[in-house]
Amino acid sequence: MANRGDEEAAEGTLEGRGAEIFAEMANGLPLIVWVHDASGEQVMVNDTFCEFFGVTREQMKGDRWQVLMHPDDADAYTEEFLACIEEQRPFHAEVRVQRGDGEWRWIESWGRPRFSAAGEFRGMVGTSADITERKQATEELARANQRIAEQHEDLQKSAERLREANRRKNDYLAMLGHELRNPLAAVQSATELVGVAAMENPRLEQAVEVLSRQSEHMVRLIDGLLEVSRIARGKVTIDKDVVDLRTVCAEVLEDRRTRVDEAGLCMEVQLPDTPVWVSIDEVRTVQILDNLISNAIKFTPEPGQISFALHPEGESAVMRVCDTGVGIAPDKLSTIFETFHQESQHHERSSGGLGLGLAMAKSLAELHDGSIEAHSDGLGQGAEFTVRLPLHAEPPRRDEASDTTKPGVRSILLVEDNRxxxxxxxxxxAVQGHDVTVVHNGADALEALEAGRYDLCLCDIGLPDMSGHEIARAARSSDAIDDVTLVALTGYGQADDRARSKEAGFDAHLTKPVRLNDLTEVLGSAR
Known part of the structure; x- marks a missing residue:
């Protein structure tokens, strides 16, 4: 920082009249202006310099300018400035200085080397500007960025904790569903067994119907829990086939017509006259439509109406389910597809549920590259659900053959640790005439398979001493065991579970609770 000095010093340094012109220009500037000679001593400052620091030009001669700087900054600033003088290079630095009122302020200085016409180094000329507010703003911005970074890190940790909690929840739901299947399997089998013996007893028949209906309801609840858990964990695979969507819809609607009638409702169905070809997983699409129809029945009091329409629209097959039921409040439309979401039930026939159906329908529609949306004009105005699935080209025709073979009497080994x-x-x-042997662990199963000849082995996967997969692999690799039809019994029924069973050597895979029709079909296919 340099002192303008008296006129004689200015003339000696800046060469006569040019010095006067420079001094006049410098004094008219709002910036601090200073001049140093070739030795680094300050020889000139402008009026702004003196006003800012509260000093006179006389006080700033030589190296007295150094006393204006903050003790923590002075050495580094001075060292850099003198190095620039010695090396005759531009100078740039920031430093805290004490203003005339005693306040410490930040200034930024720029200096350029001066040379005579002959190329002789004459010193440094420069300016300084008060950057305190900018510095404070920069520091505050840095602190704000630091706070944001810390908050972002906290949010990431919170999100990770939520993801971990969600994963644990899904794992727990999967485990819970699996564990519930075993006792439910016993209940359902007992119900079907009693049903065989109750054919001529109307009162007992009615009790069996109640048991059967309620156990089926429990199965649906458990299946819903497991399905939502699998979807959340990305474990659901879509096995697509090209089908006429009219056929799928007609079968679901016919299956549900009895429930519609029992609820005192009427149902109107509109299907197009020409095929609506789509590439879908038929089982998953049935789940979508079944959940929507069930939802409409659940929330429509009698005498109400449910309508279903299917039609192609652009590149989509559009399924629309409408009802005249309790409707949806406008503020609830955005959350209607959330897991475990339940609208208040205001009519007498409202049935229970876990709030999984619509969430599952939405996820399954999206897995088909489709969409689902809800609309309602408000409470008491009914609701409309629209599903869109991509259309597909018509497939080539193929011949269909059916096998109606019914099973005869079979020799069966049942491996199940749940007694x-x-x-x-x-x-x-046994009541169907089959010869059934029961064992409760893997070792006894392998011993029985080696000792006797069985048409079929129904084998639980989760056994106390070894897994069902290990039994299957051992049976397939043993010369002492005849070629027997192996059927896996398990509470897990996803595509990857079936793939593991097939890889281990099982011929079929049944999910608990096992239904009589499923057993009959497997028995009919036994070698």
Whole structure:
């Protein structure tokens, strides 16, 4: 920082009249202006310099300018400035200085080397500007960025904790559903067994119907829990086939017509006259439509109406389910597809549920590259759900063949460690005339397979001493065991579970609770 000095010093340094002109220009500037000679001593400052620091030009001669700087900054600033003088290079630095009122302020200085016409180094000329507010703003911005970074890190940790909690929840739901299947399998088998014996007893028949209906309801609840858990974990695979969507819709609607009638409702169905070809997983699409129809029945009091329409629209197949039910409040439309979401039920026939159906329908529609949306004019105005699935080109025609072979009497080995499930399955198979042997662990199963000849082996996967997969692999690799039809019994029924069973050597895979029709079909296919 340089002092303008008196006129004689200015003339000696800046060469006569040019010095006067420079001094006049410098004094008219709002910036601090200073001049140093070739030795680094300050020889000139402008009026702004003196006003800012509260000093006179005389006080700033030589190296007295150094006393204006903050003790923590002075050495580094001075060292850099003198190095620039010695090396005759531009100078740039920031430093805290004490203003005339005693306040410490930040200034930024720029200096350029001066040379005579002959190229002789004459010193440094420069300016300084008060950057305190900019510095404070920069520091505040840095602190704000630091706070944002810390908050972002906290949010990331919170999100990770939520993801971990969600993963644990999904794992727990999967485990819970699996564990519930075993006792439910025993209940369902016992119900079917009693049903066989109750054909001529109307009162007992009615009790069996109640048991059967409620156990089926429990199965649907458990399946819903497992399905939502699998979807959340990305475990659901879509096995697509090209089908006429009219056929799928007609079958679901016909299956649900009895429930519609029992609820005191009427149902109007509109299907197009020409095929609506789509590439879908038929089972998953049935789940979508079944959940929508069930939802409409659940929230429509009698005498109400449900309508279903299917039609192609652009590149989509559009399924629309409408009802005259309780409707949806406008502020609830955005959350209607959330897991475990339940609208208030205001009519007498409202049935229970876990709030999984619409969430599952939305996820399954999206897995088909489709969409689902809800609309309602408000409470008491009914609701409309629209599903869109991509259309597909018509497939080539193919011949269909059917196998209606019914099973005869079979020799069956049942491997099941849950004794209630084993007892009920044994009696259910025995009452149909089959010869059933029961064992409760893997070692006994392999021993029985080696000792006797069986048409079919129903084998639980989760056994106390070894897994069902290990039994299957051992049976397939043993010369002492005849070629027997192996059927896996398990609470897990996803595509990857079936793939593991097939890889281990099983011929079929049944998910608990096992239904009589499923057993009959497997028995018919036994070697």
């Amino acid at each position: 209630d499930v084993a007892a009920m399955l044994h009696d259910l198979l």
